[in-house]
Amino acid sequence: MSDNSLAVKVALDEGFYKEAGIDVEIIDFKGGAPSIQALVGGGIQYAIAAPEHVTRLNQRGVGAVVAFALQGTHTYALLTPANSAVKTFDDLKGKRIGITSAGSLTENLIRLQALDRGLDFGKDFEVLGVGVGAVQKAALDTGRIDAGMFGNIDSLQLTQEGYRIVYDWRSQRIPGLALLALKSYEDENPAIAEAIVKATLKGQRLVLENRDLTVSKLKELYPRYSDQTINAVADRLQKSLEPNGIFAREPYDKLQDELVLIEPGLEKVDYEIANPGTYLK
Numbered sequence: 001m002s003d004n005s006l007a008v009k010v011a012l013d014e015g016f017y018k019e020a021g022i023d024v025e026i027i028d029f030k031g032g033a034p035s036i037q038a039l040v041g042g043g044i045q046y047a048i049a050a051p052e053h054v055t056r057l058n059q060r061g062v063g064a065v066v067a068f069a070l071q072g073t074h075t076y077a078l079l080t081p082a083n084s085a086v087k088t089f090d091d092l093k094g095k096r097i098g099i100t101s102a103g104s105l106t107e108n109l110i111r112l113q114a115l116d117r118g119l120d121f122g123k124d125f126e127v128l129g130v131g132v133g134a135v136q137k138a139a140l141d142t143g144r145i146d147a148g149m150f151g152n153i154d155s156l157q158l159t160q161e162g163y164r165i166v167y168d169w170r171s172q173r174i175p176g177l178a179l180l181a182l183k184s185y186e187d188e189n190p191a192i193a194e195a196i197v198k199a200t201l202k203g204q205r206l207v208l209e210n211r212d213l214t215v216s217k218l219k220e221l222y223p224r225y226s227d228q229t230i231n232a233v234a235d236r237l238q239k240s241l242e243p244n245g246i247f248a249r250e251p252y253d254k255l256q257d258e259l260v261l262i263e264p265g266l267e268k269v270d271y272e273i274a275n276p277g278t279y280l281k
Contacts, residue, residue: 098128
């Protein structure tokens, strides 16, 4: 659970899922890739993960869809300690970069930036999957990695503490986070699928419309963070969240174009197949 999936927490806490007759349990994973493994294996029915997993799963013959679009921007920035000699992405040659997990959005972003800068991923620098948030920070502080990938709220807090941003993806308008499901599950359970989507939409709209509630829920998620950070996150959510739960075609197509750049054998999935928006239109 993160700031960008706050709609799910709000829908849970405010009883929207229960009102719809759904018992929801939140299971935490160390990154998007492990949650996708659980989704495919049937351990969970919905995964909060990067939408590019839909393309990858369909390539493997696993029909997956965006059930609900949560965030329409990237959430990550690449940070180093204040005293680091690394100033730019190019300075990471010969260094170690921390990502959340292999196959995650954080890996994709590093691959794309390496391609743009003419660096060879995995050869010009080493990439380590070290987890999210506090464990990523611990790896950075102990020198296990030279730069680490942090989500929006961690990036805001750490920059207040003196850490420096090497590269920032957060302003890019591109699908960043979604509630993903297997198409077979939604086809077999249409009533549940509709209830989940509509309850999540109520949560998303409440996050966008009720700032006091949003700030309160963010403080519950991140009790150690300063009021300055919490308020900055609440401000960013107004720009990053998808108010209607659907990604627009152009940014979604851009997402897949970038994915094919780093995985040339990948076949893009038609926008309307990946984003059916069955219960949102």
